Amino acid sequence: MKNGLRETLADVSIPLVKIPAHPVRLELPESEKKALRERVKSMLQEKNAVLVAHYYTDGELQDLAEETGGCVADSLEMARFGTEHPAQTLVVAGVRFMGETSKILNNEKRVLMPDLAATCSLDENCPIDLFAEYCDRHPDHTVVVYANTSAEVKARADWVVTSGIALPVIKHLAERGEKILWGPDRHLGRYVQRLTGVEMILWPGSCIVHEEFKADALARLRELHPQAAVLVHPESPQDVVDQADVVGSTTALIQAVQQLPNKEFIVATDAGIFNKMKQLAPDKILLGAPIGGEGATCESCARCPWMEMNTLAKLAQALETGAGEILVAPELATRARIPIQRMLDFAKTLKK
Ligand code: 13P
Ligand code: SF4
Numbered sequence: 001m002k003n004g005l006r007e008t009l010a011d012v013s014i015p016l017v018k019i020p021a022h023p024v025r026l027e028l029p030e031s032e033k034k035a036l037r038e039r040v041k042s043m044l045q046e047k048n049a050v051l052v053a054h055y056y057t058d059g060e061l062q063d064l065a066e067e068t069g070g071c072v073a074d075s076l077e078m079a080r081f082g083t084e085h086p087a088q089t090l091v092v093a094g095v096r097f098m099g100e101t102s103k104i105l106n107n108e109k110r111v112l113m114p115d116l117a118a119t120c121s122l123d124e125n126c127p128i129d130l131f132a133e134y135c136d137r138h139p140d141h142t143v144v145v146y147a148n149t150s151a152e153v154k155a156r157a158d159w160v161v162t163s164g165i166a167l168p169v170i171k172h173l174a175e176r177g178e179k180i181l182w183g184p185d186r187h188l189g190r191y192v193q194r195l196t197g198v199e200m201i202l203w204p205g206s207c208i209v210h211e212e213f214k215a216d217a218l219a220r221l222r223e224l225h226p227q228a229a230v231l232v233h234p235e236s237p238q239d240v241v242d243q244a245d246v247v248g249s250t251t252a253l254i255q256a257v258q259q260l261p262n263k264e265f266i267v268a269t270d271a272g273i274f275n276k277m278k279q280l281a282p283d284k285i286l287l288g289a290p291i292g293g294e295g296a297t298c299e300s301c302a303r304c305p306w307m308e309m310n311t312l313a314k315l316a317q318a319l320e321t322g323a324g325e326i327l328v329a330p331e332l333a334t335r336a337r338i339p340i341q342r343m344l345d346f347a348k349t350l351k352k
Contacts, residue, residue, distance in 0.1 A: 007189075007190060007193045007194075007199075007200050007201075007202060008200070008201050008202065009186065009201075009202050009204050010134055010181075010183075010201050010202060010203050010204060012130055012134055012203070012204065014125045014126070014130070014184075014203075014204055014205060015124065015125065015127060017121045017124040017125060017208065019121070019208055019305060020117075020305045020306070020309075021305070022301070022303065022305050022308060023305075023308055023309060023311075028312075028313075033060070033312065036312045036313060036316050037060075037064060037312065039316050039320075040064060040068075040312070040315055040316050040319060041064075041067075041068055043316070043319040043320060044068050044070075044091070044319065047088075047089055047319060048087050048088045048089060049087055049088070049089035049090070049091050049112075049319065050068070050069065050070045050085050050087035050089070050090060050091065051064060051065040051068055051070035051091045051093065051315075052065065052070055052071055052073070052078050052081055052082055052090055052091065052092050052093070052094075052098075052102070053065040053070065053071070053072045053073075053092075053093040053094065053310075054072070054073070054074070054075065054078060054093065054094035054095075054098060054250075054272075054307065055072060055073070055074065055250045055251075055254070055270075055272060055273045055275070055276055056094070056250070056270040056272035056273065056303075056304055056307040057093045057094060057272060057307055057310045058272070058308070058310060058311065058312075059272070059275035060312055061093045061310055061311075061312065061315065062272075062275050062276065063275075064312075064315075065093065070085075070091075072276060073251065074162065074163070074164055074249045074250040074251040075094075075097075075098055075101070075147050075148075075162045075163075075164075076147075076162040076164040076165055076249070076251075076343075076347065077164075077251065078092070078094065078098055078101075078102070079098075079101045079102065079105060079147070079162075079340065079344070080344060080347075082102040082105060082106055082109075082111075083105050083106060083344075087109075088109055088110065089109065089110040089111070089112060090102050090106060090109055090110070090111045090112070091111075091112045091113070091114075091315065091318065091319065092111060092112070092113050092326075093113070093114055093310045093315065094113075094118070094307065094310070095118045095119060095120045095123075095148075095304070095306045095307060096113065096116065096118055096119050096120070096123065096306075096326075097120055097123050097147060097148050097149060097150065098147075099111050099112075099113040099116075099326040100150070100151050100326055100328055101147060101154075101340060102326070103326045103327070103328045103333065104151060104154070104328055104333045104336045104337050104340060105337060105340060105341075105344075107328075107330060107333050110322075110325060111325065111326040112318045112319065112322065112323075112324050112325055112326070113310075113318065113324045113326060114309070114310045114311060114314035114315045114317075114318050114324060115309040115310060115311075115314050115324065116324050116326070117306075117309060118306040118307065118309040118310060119306055120148045120207075120304075120306060121205070121206065121207055121208040122146060122148035122149065122184045122185050122205050122206070122207055122235075123148055123149055123150055123153075123184075125184045125203070125204075125205030125206070126145075126149055126150070126153055126183055126184035126203060126205055128150060128152035128153055128156065131153055131156065131183060131184075131203070132156050134181070134203075135156055135181060138181050138201065140179060141178075141179045141180060141181035141201060142158045142159070142173055142178040142179065142180055142181070143156065143157045143158045143159070143180075143181045143183075144157065144158065144159040144160075144161060144166075144169065144170065144173070144180050144181070144182050144183075145157040145159070145160055145161075145182075145183050145184070145339075146160075146161060146162070146163075146166070146183070146184060146185050146188060147160055147161065147162045147340075148184070148185065148207075149183070149184060151328050151332050151333065151336045152332065152336075153183070153184075154336040154339060154340060155332055155335035155336040155339075157339045158339055158342075159173075159339050159342055159343060160339040160340045160342070160343050161343055162249065162343070163188060163233065163234055163235070163248070163249040163250075164248070164249035164251060164252065165343060165346070165347055165350070166188060166192050166234075167192050167195060167196070168346070168350055169343065169346060170192045170193075170196050170198055170200075171195075171196050172346070173198065174196045174197065174198035178198075179198070179199045179200075179201075180198055180199065180200040180201070181200075181201045181203075182200050182201065182202050182203065183202075183203030183205065184203040184204075184205030185203075185205055185206060185207060185235055186202040186203065186204050186205060186206060187206060187207075187210065187211070187234065187235050187236060187237055187238065187241070188234045188235055189202040189203070190202060190238060191234040191238075191241055191247065192234075206235070207235040208304075209235075209269075209270055209302060209303070209304045210233055210235035210236040210237075210268070210269065211235075211236070211237060212291040212302070213232075213236050213237065213240045213268045213289050213290070213291060213302075214240070214290055214291060214292060215237065215239035215240050215242075215243065217290035217291075217292050218230070218240060218243055218266070218268070218289050218290055219243065220290075221266060221287065221289070221290055222243065222266065225264050225266065225287065227262060227263065227264055228262060228264035228265055228266045228285075228287065229245040229246065229256065229260050229262040229264070229265050229266075230243055230244050230245050230246075230265075230266045230268070230289070231244065231245065231246045231248075231253045231256050231257070231265055231266070231267050231268065231269070232244035232246070232247050232253075232268040232269070232289070233247075233248070233249070233250065233253065233268060233269035233270075234247050234248070235269075236268050236269075240268055240289070244268070245260075246260075250269065250273055253267065253269060253273065253277075254273065254276050254277055254280065257277045257280065257281045257284055257286070258280050258281050262284075263283075263284060263285060264284070264285045264286075264287065265277075265284060265285070265286050265287065266287045266288075266289050267286055267287065267288060267289060268289035269302075270302060270303060270304050270307065271288055271301075271302045271303055272303065272304075272307060274286055274288075288302055289302075
């Protein structure tokens, strides 16, 4: 037990993640962009496909998803939408774990992604061999993993959760008196541990984007904007979460901008989210939480370099050539589906 809290960091050394450079953005002339958009629209129809995009992808892809009857959502809703939509091909604009989750839940459908190299630092922080070996050493713990993991890690877990549902799931397990082995995001794990008091071992992974938000600089920005509400994604460090008025999934943060009476908001999550926030609350003032301040490394500009790999041109190419298809071995998909389905079934009971 640490500082009176029942949380322990797993004693493993996780692999270093190679962070790609932000892609150089060649701004296409409007006429070319329009032509690409039209090509994507007609191919979606022709190929019985639907576009499912995450809030962190380029605004252009988000808008196109909605215009064509697809969806823009957090990772929980992306998974759900794919299962309920009749299209035979799901085109997932996001990072690889999102495409894999769609494939696991829809083995009979084709799942395409604009760029298969779009990974996530949390997924990379949690290789299956290391994780499985650690789980084997703690057989009395319920294994709960964040959706930001590989199909193999999901298959080893008892539960999969997204940030939108982590708290109620852990509360539910706490009520059953279970001890939790949580992976891979230690910040989200610690956040739910503090709210539930449950005994948890935390895998030491983190998100390279959210980890860059700096508490000291945030405190200074709050002084300059005392009326602003602070919205924080729970992948952020503890001292940033501690300053939040609202902590939640991307969907929860968007809803907060719409629903809170504040005029100004300081937002600690990937800047891609501003597209939807501005659309739904055009009269609100949105400020990005600082990534500078003491200890800043300037590795991040609050943009996930892997989410940025999703472009209109790559989307068109994936649809045209079938490149970027996600494949998950059926036997692995069957095992990984169990803890994901458990989460989706649990989500239904919450709605009721
Ligand atoms: P959400 O589930 O809140 O959309 O988060 C996914 C993610 O990767 C955040 O960095
Ligand atoms: Fe992963 Fe962080 Fe990118 Fe989300 S923002 S996909 S957690 S690296």
